[in-house]
Amino acid sequence: MTVYGRVSWPPEAPKWTFLWELVDGDTEAIAFRDVYFKGIKVLHKASLPMIRVHYDSGAGPYKDQLGIGNMRVPVKVYEHVQSGHRHLVVESYHVISRYHIVNRWFFRDDGLIQPQLHSAGLQHNATHQHHVYWRFDFDIGGASNNLPLEHDPGQTTNWGYGPGWRPIRGEEAFWFWNRSWAVINKQSGLGYLLNRGEFDGKSDSFGRIEGAAVAYRASEDLKGRLGSRFDDEIYQHVTGESVDGKDVVLWYVAHLQHIYHGPEFEWHVCGPLLWPLRY
Ligand SMILES: [Cu+2]
Structure with missing residues (x-):
């Protein structure tokens, strides 16, 4: 089963156009396809293939996927106004145990993309x-001529992309939480900047990476088949292949810490901010 919809928003003068879909099977939550901002392509696809949950008590670990099967209400698409900005919101609600x-x-109307994962409820105390x-x-x-970059705020070297912005030439995993990343088009200079969200935490011995930059390969687009509850297995895609001037895939990982204080039903949120550059 598949549910999907086409978006062209705002309707009177579209800035965002894309297709969203949710496919059963190897589900990767809502996938956004062919995302354009102001008529210029941003993403071939954006998705959330996996959530891994690790308990300090030793229970689990778990690997969860968001799909039609655990969705409680149909996907909602609506407009939301906040802080003087109009937003188009696409959301799904899931219950897993x-x-x-x-x-x-x-x-957002100015090009900001904000994926947020909200969770509530406890599987174990x-x-x-x-x-x-x-x-x-x-x-x-x-798809061509893209380049990923990593920004280290403690670094002043200028490699030609601004102080501290290091071009990533070959595939690599991201090990440091206090960084930002970007993908640019080498010819036009347009791009997107990815900043960590306020509650995105730090990697640990269970969820070891903050993300990765890899070259696109159809065989590596595993959707919900990615990884296991014990390991994300993204390292298998980091083989040193060139990403300079290539079709770039950026992985981003948030590590949402949920401290147990007693029985509760509190919502926690995580997710990055993706800002347009020169769009
Ligand atoms: Cu939790």
């Missing part, structure tokens, strides 16, 4: 971490 999860994506894996298959102005 005792977890309640909202997968909510904001597309213990502190745990939700490791949330987003996959961004960028096509900045098209």
